[in-house]
Amino acid sequence: xxxxxxxxxxxxxxxxxxxxxxxxxxxxxxxxxxxxxxxxxxxxxxxxxxxxxxxxxxxxxxxxxxxxxxxxxxxxxxxxxxxxxxxxxxxxxxxxxxxx
Numbered sequence: 001x002x003x004x005x006x007x008x009x010x011x012x013x014x015x016x017x018x019x020x021x022x023x024x025x026x027x028x029x030x031x032x033x034x035x036x037x038x039x040x041x042x043x044x045x046x047x048x049x050x051x052x053x054x055x056x057x058x059x060x061x062x063x064x065x066x067x068x069x070x071x072x073x074x075x076x077x078x079x080x081x082x083x084x085x086x087x088x089x090x091x092x093x094x095x096x097x098x099x100x
Contacts, residue, residue: 020072021076024076024083025079025083028083028087031058031061031087034049034053034054035049035087035091036049051091051095054094058087061084061087062084065081
């Protein structure tokens with residue numbers, strides 16, 4: 001299988017290095033797309049919420065929290081805690097809106 005032409009044109013070296021914080025923020029952004037709050041790449045408007053995918057992404061972050069306990073620096077730990085808290089609140093809000 002070959003890469004699409006546009007993928008060959010964009011050098012991977014131009015991407016910033018992946019850090020734990022960047023990974024957490026990437027998952028958070030995905031969850032917000034699934035909650036219908038953010039635009040997916042290339043989209044002109046937010047999609048309808050997909051609460052199952054949003055919940056699954058929050059579950060992944062919770063799993064990371066458990067698996068990395070005691071191995072994160074204070075900034076990483078605070079970021080993960082804050083992101084999870086925020087996403088949980090947003091999920092409950094989206095779920096309640098869907099019910100009404």
